[in-house]
Amino acid sequence: MTDKDRSPSGKSGPSSGRDPERSRRLLIEATLESIARKGISETTVSRIIEHAGVSRGMIHLHFGGKDKLLEEAARTFCEAYYIEMDRQLAGVSDGPTETIMAIVRADLSEELLNERSVAIWHAFRGVARLNPAIAHYSDTRDARLRGMICDAFHALLESEGDAGVADDITMGTLALLEGMWTDFLTHPDAFSRQAAVRIVSRFLEAMFPGRFRI
């Protein structure tokens, strides 16, 4: 109910007045919050509108139905991932080693890997298999990450061995990160961000001796 972020339209009425964009944002936020806290199957229209503080009709008015709202929430969530990833990668020096470790650290940072995001991420992936629209956003996020890491490993292996090795190591690194997120999901209390970075480093250092010294 706060009035921050009213910039988009200077006019508008009092606090509860007409502001389509604000209603959209509130609904998406409430949806993600509910998914994080209660899971997708408990994320009902009633709970969403209650948390968002808007009326029932809003969802169909602005999104055309609950399914479309879920899609938009998935899109927003995935975009937020690589916006934050880009932000953390902004000041990193250009070397492939530095890039890879920056990506690893960012992916395992508190901003990106936390109980909320891990719950939402797995919830959407559970649905993605049967919902092409949501699968699309998950894939887009994965593809961006894969692209960045893959380029870096190719640069690292430029001089040496065959190209397939870079692809293998890329897939292995992504699998490692994926596995770390899953570990966080299942045992959030036992999880150590530091240990996770260390383990990934160990594997990469073993592949490229002297390059990923822990």
Add this chain to the structure above:
Amino acid sequence: MTDKDRSPSGKSGPSSGRDPERSRRLLIEATLESIARKGISETTVSRIIEHAGVSRGMIHLHFGGKDKLLEEAARTFCEAYYIEMDRQLAGVSDGPTETIMAIVRADLSEELLNERSVAIWHAFRGVARLNPAIAHYSDTRDARLRGMICDAFHALLESEGDAGVADDITMGTLALLEGMWTDFLTHPDAFSRQAAVRIVSRFLEAMFPGRFRI
């Protein structure tokens, strides 16, 4: 699908006779099948009984409700995982290296890693966060796998380095496998079992040169 337990009456009816154990099996099987095909939220009592070919009341008669049936299905599914794992590990020679690779190959074998099992596994894990009973079975399966791998790495590192390294490599290996399952879930058509084994081998060979030659 086995025909054990048919002892009480050698003749037996055509298909819907009186055989509580058979009804239980049919229901659990139909539940897992529905979860694999439609996801957990679409797995309704109506769909389950239709696939199982039994009556509505059966679920409450034998399990006490849909939730209890889901729990039993999760238990059965996890048990089936390590029964098959044990089966594949049966004839393997004793060295830690062989044990580890046998586990990796088994975990990525068609019997354990296929569209059906990957879909069911992720479905249950999606629910596990909010369902302690199902979380218990998932954890049990994970713990067994971790135990076997961890012992092997400790044996491998016995002479050398500190104990923490074995734990790190165990977690890394599990994360790799976990990531492979996720990759299979999201891109079943592009997935290559052979490539997955190769990638895990590459990382382990890098950690233990000469031991996990591809």
Add this chain to the structure above:
Amino acid sequence: MTDKDRSPSGKSGPSSGRDPERSRRLLIEATLESIARKGISETTVSRIIEHAGVSRGMIHLHFGGKDKLLEEAARTFCEAYYIEMDRQLAGVSDGPTETIMAIVRADLSEELLNERSVAIWHAFRGVARLNPAIAHYSDTRDARLRGMICDAFHALLESEGDAGVADDITMGTLALLEGMWTDFLTHPDAFSRQAAVRIVSRFLEAMFPGRFRI
């Protein structure tokens, strides 16, 4: 059945428009009607909504479930009893004798004692033993009646005998009325309102010679 509360829009729809209060009233009315005609255990959600002419979801929308609707119906029914009782007592002169006989006549009048109300009353009392909410409304109704009669008998006995006598006669009179309702329930065709009043009068006249002359 009153048309108060139609203010919001002078026009108003034909019969199923938007009028929460009207829907509530229709549901309570249909519930009481069903209890009177079929008994509580046959009073299903399906029957209620059919009689009320509203949709299934209405009950849970306005009352939060069938049980809550039954409670509200019990409250409404008990309130209606003492609203009518008060109405009939309005013009009665002040003497205790007149008050008591007015209460007796009202309790046995066609407006309060009829097949419908007697059936509903006994139905709710059957449930009250195991349903605290409904027991509360029954008790409230009983307490009001007891209070009025008790005061009157105390006034009547002021000069004479001990206070306990007034309490005894109060309880006796209430028991007599209670018994009359039960008699009406079990033999509605043989019941005579006139005889019932006469019998109560006989007992009271015997207790207070000359005061309750028949």
Add this chain to the structure above:
Amino acid sequence: MTDKDRSPSGKSGPSSGRDPERSRRLLIEATLESIARKGISETTVSRIIEHAGVSRGMIHLHFGGKDKLLEEAARTFCEAYYIEMDRQLAGVSDGPTETIMAIVRADLSEELLNERSVAIWHAFRGVARLNPAIAHYSDTRDARLRGMICDAFHALLESEGDAGVADDITMGTLALLEGMWTDFLTHPDAFSRQAAVRIVSRFLEAMFPGRFRI
């Protein structure tokens, strides 16, 4: 499960063997117990057979269905009432005054008026209105009581006034007793058997001065 009361058939197998009469008795007893404790609507076949310790099919085998069992339970319960009433009336001297007070005391005695019987009685009466068979047994019990009291009052009034008076007083007395049972039902803790007898006596003594001295 005790083996007392095996007299009807000296043969019979071991403790759980075939004894139709025993199963009937156990079922009726369990039915009445369940009605007393949980009310009629909670008295399900499952609960009855559990309490009786017999198999599911028994009810239909011996009674032809749950409704028939309820009828038999109602019959048994009403018969038990006047068997005990007769027992208590056995040694009473012949005068009408003594007879009436003996009936009143018996009806309000712990053997006949207790939480269990009052709950069962009201439960059956709630159903009786819509179940002719049960209504029949209730009526039979009422009629017997009415007959005994009516005869006594006629004897008492033989010399004096008109016959209608005896009928009125009979109905009044029955209504008083009925009201006492209801009072016990709604407020079992506050109820005093002694006070109940005293109140009935007061009313009768007022009607027949010197005859029902308290």
Add this chain to the structure above:
DNA sequence: AATGAATGAGCTTTCATTCAT
């Protein structure tokens, strides 16, 4: 643009009854 009462298909669950053994 916004509201929220109203809808009804479909959900899980309960239960008296049946019948092969």
Add this chain to the structure above:
DNA sequence: GATGAATGAAAGCTCATTCAT
């Protein structure tokens, strides 16, 4: 005579969606 696994109609309830205001 006795059993209890099996049945399926019907119960109460949930929820995304609609639409008059």
